[in-house]
Amino acid sequence: MSPRVSAQHKQQRRQAILDAxxxxxxxxxxxxxxxxxxxxxxxxxxGAIYRYFRNKSEIMVSLVAERLGRTPEIFxxxxxxxxxxxxxxxxxxxxxxxxxxVRHPVxxxxxxxxxxxxxxxxxxxxxxxxxxxxxxxYLAGVIRDGIAQGAFRPDADPVALACLLLCTADGVAVSWxxxxxxxxxxxxxxxxxxxxxxxxxxxx
Amino acid sequence: MSPRVSAQHKQQRRQAILDAxxxxxxxxxxxxxxxxxxxxxxxxxxGAIYRYFRNKSEIMVSLVAERLGRTPEIFxxxxxxxxxxxxxxxxxxxxxxxxxxVRHPVxxxxxxxxxxxxxxxxxxxxxxxxxxxxxxxYLAGVIRDGIAQGAFRPDADPVALACLLLCTADGVAVSWxxxxxxxxxxxxxxxxxxxxxxxxxxxx
DNA sequence: ATAAAGTGAGTGAGCGTTCACTTTCGATAA
DNA sequence: TTATCGAAAGTGAACGCTCACTCACTTTAT
Numbered sequence: 255m256s257p258r259v260s261a262q263h264k265q266q267r268r269q270a271i272l273d274a275x276x277x278x279x280x281x282x283x284x285x286x287x288x289x290x291x292x293x294x295x296x297x298x299x300x301g302a303i304y305r306y307f308r309n310k311s312e313i314m315v316s317l318v319a320e321r322l323g324r325t326p327e328i329f330x331x332x333x334x335x336x337x338x339x340x341x342x343x344x345x346x347x348x349x350x351x352x353x354x355x356v357r358h359p360v361x362x363x364x365x366x367x368x369x370x371x372x373x374x375x376x377x378x379x380x381x382x383x384x385x386x387x388x389x390x391x392y393l394a395g396v397i398r399d400g401i402a403q404g405a406f407r408p409d410a411d412p413v414a415l416a417c418l419l420l421c422t423a424d425g426v427a428v429s430w431x432x433x434x435x436x437x438x439x440x441x442x443x444x445x446x447x448x449x450x451x452x453x454x455x456x457x458x
Numbered sequence: 459m460s461p462r463v464s465a466q467h468k469q470q471r472r473q474a475i476l477d478a479x480x481x482x483x484x485x486x487x488x489x490x491x492x493x494x495x496x497x498x499x500x501x502x503x504x505g506a507i508y509r510y511f512r513n514k515s516e517i518m519v520s521l522v523a524e525r526l527g528r529t530p531e532i533f534x535x536x537x538x539x540x541x542x543x544x545x546x547x548x549x550x551x552x553x554x555x556x557x558x559x560v561r562h563p564v565x566x567x568x569x570x571x572x573x574x575x576x577x578x579x580x581x582x583x584x585x586x587x588x589x590x591x592x593x594x595x596y597l598a599g600v601i602r603d604g605i606a607q608g609a610f611r612p613d614a615d616p617v618a619l620a621c622l623l624l625c626t627a628d629g630v631a632v633s634w635x636x637x638x639x640x641x642x643x644x645x646x647x648x649x650x651x652x653x654x655x656x657x658x659x660x661x662x
Numbered sequence: 663a664t665a666a667a668g669t670g671a672g673t674g675a676g677c678g679t680t681c682a683c684t685t686t687c688g689a690t691a692a
Numbered sequence: 693t694t695a696t697c698g699a700a701a702g703t704g705a706a707c708g709c710t711c712a713c714t715c716a717c718t719t720t721a722t
Contacts (some may be wrong), residue, residue, distance in 0.1 A: 267667090283578055285489035288711060299669045301714080308711070365579075370574025372636050373567075374487055379636060386638045414645035417633075418626065418653070421646075425629020428620075431582060432576050434590045441618035442625075449622070449657040471701090492677060503703045507682080514678070 318381035320424040326388025339400030350444040369454035406454040484567035522585035530592025543604030554627040555647040610658040
């Protein structure tokens with residue numbers, strides 16, 4: 255009985271494979287990427303991959319679970335502040351915009367690859383649902399708080415608005431990845447911010 | 459010199475192939491779909507396909523050009539009305555929402571397939587740019603008119619807002635295709651409408 | 663010494679594309 | 693009107709290639 259090195263080493267290798275797979279998937283798309291691409295990039299042989307994942311699909315599913323499924327918690331952590339509802343909302347919109355430009359262009363590209371694969375693969379779809387629901391729950395909570403504190407108009411539908419925010423963010427993300435030519439991210443962020451504020455303003 | 463039947467017949471066959479390809483692509487995705495799938499569905503043999511298209515990619519490119527590239531003109535036709543800027547804007551938002559539910563769920567699915575293929579295929583990407591730019595131009599025009607007539611707030615950025623509208627629509631479309639569970643299209647449409655109105659309202 | 667980790671050629675299935683062949687049907691001649 | 697011809701339309705087996713996955717074997721670290 256002598257494993258090479260338990261737990262930690264296995265975990266590192268697994269992560270190295272996932273990192274390599276991420277690079278390859280966002281570069282060529284899931285279907286076009288080959289196991290050999292991933293193995294080479296991870297500095298391993300093809301066979302080694304199969305010691306860590308049952309098949310190609312499982313790599314994608316794990317990637318979605320770990321890179322997209324956890325977005326809600328990360329988002330919540332980077333966004334929650336003690337104070338003003340308006341400030342929290344601003345932070346959310348800023349984070350969406352910032353994610354595209356500097357923070358996680360990689361994650362954004364993975365989102366598109368995953369979306370297209372989700373049509374086929376039920377497990378990938380479930381991973382995306384998880385992300386969507388998590389983010390909606392969090393955003394809806396932020397809005398509900400704002401209403402409860404009397405800052406936002408009381409007749410706003412928190413869930414519908416949360417879905418809208420998220421769909422807008424994802425829509426921009428997808429268009430951005432395809433690099434639609436005349437997208438001015440800064441102008442759009444400002445415009446969106448003002449739109450949401452104009453709507454939520456509680457005028458007596 | 460005796461073609462089977464000129465022009466019209468060829469055109470019909472071509473269209474039949476494109477229709478079959480559309481069904482197959484939105485069902486399995488571009489990469490997974492096979493030429494045989496398309497041929498079978500079109501009631502033809504594999505070889506016949508290649509009399510109408512040079513290769514698989516050209517089928518996709520044609521599909522994008524003809525089903526998505528023309529969206530702007532169709533959109534403009536169904537949306538332009540003589541009168542009130544607010545009414546025109548409402549029509550646009552309604553059309554977006556209606557397209558998803560009843561009008562063109564097929565086109566919406568094609569959009570997602572095309573988006574994911576665009577990362578790879580430059581011609582597909584160009585077809586999508588065409589659609590995006592066309593729709594943005596039209597929407598920006600609608601907004602500019604509203605401003606010119608004094609109905610909308612004068613400091614709104616027409617292009618940025620147009621991009622936002624479109625990205626939101628596409629974002630909802632994509633989430634809808636993946637059938638995110640708790641999307642209430644009706645509620646979102648209303649919420650979005652109110653948001654845009656609140657923003658564009660020209661209060662002195 | 664030993665069991666896990668890693669290797670990479672091999673396997674078999676699938677798919678885009680081709681091409682030698684058959685079928686179809688309008689045009690022409692009888 | 694009808695027989696015949698020829699070119700375009702259509703066929704599908706075959707080709708060449710790719711790729712996910714396997715497995716008998718080697719290496720590694722305890």
